[in-house]
Amino acid sequence: MSQILMIIGREILDSRGNPTVEVECYLDDGSFGRAAVPSGASTGAHEALELRDGDKKRYNGKGVLKAVSNVNEKIGPALVKEGIPATEQKMIDEFLLELDGSDGKKNLGANAILGVSLAVCKASAEMCGLPLYRYIGGANANLLPVPMMNILNGGKHADNNVDLQEFMIMPVGASSFKEGLRWGAEIFHSLKKVLSSKGLATSVGDEGGFAPDLKSNREALEVISSAVEKAGYKPGEQIFFALDPAASEFYNGKEKVYDLAGEGRKLPSSEMVQFYSDLCRDFPIISIEDGLAEDDWDGFIEMTKTLGDKVQIMGDDLFVTNPRRLKQGIEKKAANSILIKLNQIGSLSETLETIEMAQKNSFTAVVSHRSGETEDTTISDVVVATQAGQIKTGSLCRTDRIAKYNQLLRIEEELGDTARYAGKTAFYNLNL
Template identity: 25%
Template sequence: MGEEGGGRSCGTTRELQKLKQQALEYYRENDVPRRLEELLNSTFYLQPADVYGHLANCFSKLAKPPTIYKVVGKNVLDGLGLPTLQVEIFCTIQNFPKSICSVVISTHFEVHENALPELVEAEEVERADAVSTAVRWVNETITEELRGIEPSNQAGVDQVLRIFFENKVQEDKERKELEKSLEDSTVPVPSPLTQPPPPPLPPDKKKGQKQGRRDTFTEKPILPPEPDEHVLCGSMAIGAVSLAVAKTGAMLDGNPLYLNIALLKHHQPPPPKTETKRGHNGGKRGQQQIIGKMSHLGCLTINYDTIEQPLLLIQGICANLGLELGRNLHLAINCAAHELMDYSKGKYEVMMGTYKNAAEMVDLYVDLINKFPSIIALIDPFRKEDSEPWDSIYDALGARCYLIAGTASKSISKLLEDGNIGVLKYSGLIIKHTNQTTMSDLVEITNLMDSKKHIAVFGSTEGESSDDSLVDLAVGLGVRFIKLGGLSRGERVTKYNRLLTIEEELVQNGTLGFTEEHTFFYLNEEAEKAAVAGELPEPLELIFPTEVLEESTRT
């Protein structure tokens, strides 16, 4: 026993001597004694606390860069009091774990007003399951997969998340196939005498229907709505963690998030020229109060007898505030055509009891733009199933206003998977950071849109939180517009305040340039030729040149 204990003691002594020798060699190689001597000489007249502070700074330069220690997922409430996901990042900094930041991601679930109780209850269950699954993914597998990765390595983090998500998709596919095979094995084979019910006959054409351009779209049956894209339960964990890591990297670098996003995009060719628009505030107060119902989106819902009435109301409000429509303020109309379609009639119900077919809708939009040229964008003027009407309205209005696909567009992951964003004829898309969308995905989709000369609009989802990161994402990605909703509730006002703060920073840095006139660029060949010929003024620009980006990373 004594010999065995003595052997262990000798072994321990040799290990300590070896460690001391390695430390001595490290100090000599890094010239630590000389550095300490210089530091002590330079701090001779300082207080002991200052000396220790300088010593700490000296040794901190020799420390390893911060790495991800753990990722924590939590179930929190969004602005509507509904469950959503919060992700917090802890990093190892100088051998100690430290909480750096947290983000809250918005869910993709829509909020339906006046919905049936059973539908509301079913969606509540689905939402709770999605959030709890995402929390489990973050706290179990994702935190293990990301431990030890530097938060500045956004591409590496997103790649890990992408592989993890692909594995989950494959597991979900295999589970559904197994369930289907079990169901098929238990379902009895129908008798040969049993015949399936005949398909419903197409609706008869109305008598006396006129032929011609106005009814070209109604000659064909109205296509049913496409099924919603499948969203994998728990997928919000991917987007939330990717955003949290991006924010962590920005904070550790001492940069605002929008600058780090711009750096991420800038370093992926081709380097785009980003654009933004200056906000206008101020004006007179004391206009007459308008009574109406405020929706959960911050929209004032009022009754009207004609389509022009709400626009005339806006004109009057702007006049009272001293704002000029078409100069100080421009309008975008969210048509939400998918909500207007009456499938029993095969027409759009633009007002209570007023129905129009696709060709009549084109005429309506053209007439509206003629009367109100301050309208610079129409969002979802038709359903995504109506490709011919999209072609028609683009030919009629493509050079006069932006035609934006929101609900009519596919998700970012589906667009990137297909590699084709031009399914419909539109000027631009509304993109949102939800579900499995990573920072790398946002950079890729905006680069693709830039290459196709499509306008990018960064939009918020209905279930928002007070996290204002999406404003930084919009600015860093260089999108043309941001869609935040009405000025109501703290979680939305917070984002407007963040937008104003960023604008002030960019003005002070000389990064943001302005023009008073709004112009359309590259909507079609005629507009592009006019821009090249110098007939149109320069657009607003948010410029991150190479030297500025590189200098920001050095400082």
């Protein structure tokens, strides 16, 4: 038997001290699953709705009691009554979408629906006696991802003069996930020393990256290069760089320009592409996420044409983990990669469908956290289950980020000799 006995939702806090939804699922054989839902800082306009209370007297309007109430009073009782076996994930997720009945999960909230979707999946995995990655991905789930480690922050994730939101390192040349994680940690500590020696701040942003007041975006890449070398590694061989400019955040829609305030420049799309081309010429950048605004399709097409054979051109706000928007991107050749955030689309089945669509069309899929995270490690299992080959889950500090890395260490250890580290094969659609 795998009948759902009870669903319980509650309000908990995320890593930024804001409320979020946690859901527990109990099956009739005693199996149990718990899932907590993350939340973004820079959110795409096309994301599924994250339901907030709007009561300014409580958590500055960010409470999630409405979403929790939807779990406890609507979703839970309806699922129990419907009697769908917990192991029928797709049927359960389709039932949740029907129950919501809106485009974008506006009635029940994506945070309520995703919490239930994941909690049911975890309970089913426990019932089957399988680790989550094996339950979702089957016998072939053995690929450990290359991590995108966010070590320096600007934009919305920090209070400084750097326009681009995230500067990341990727230990592409490592032989295992464990080794890659060690390299990242050593570079993180090396960067702290480099910043201190320059008299710069070593406080960290939402995702654990440093947020120093640097003069320009280029200087950020220079200090990272220095930190990599001082840690004893070779940029462009062992370590590659990745950027998440989050360009929608500094796009001026009226003037149709990108306002790089920190550099005192306003650039149209074509000049932004040239700006990135120059950075890619001077630094070993292997991935650029949201380099242009979320509805700048023409800019993305030009960027993919210019850089797409050597650089991963990734859509986050552009695609919002949505199969419909991804289909557009594939047809227009507007990128070659998609960032996968479970709460952007709001159910596990839709997430897996989007990843499958990407992979079938030679797009890479990078499984990602959000800036507001919890101790939940589901994405670590999802990235192995789907053999996505890349994970983006923050810096080398803050437990909400490290929890995901530690789960991947456990998975790699459990897989033993069958474990494979993606390395350069994670970028199978590039000419490296």
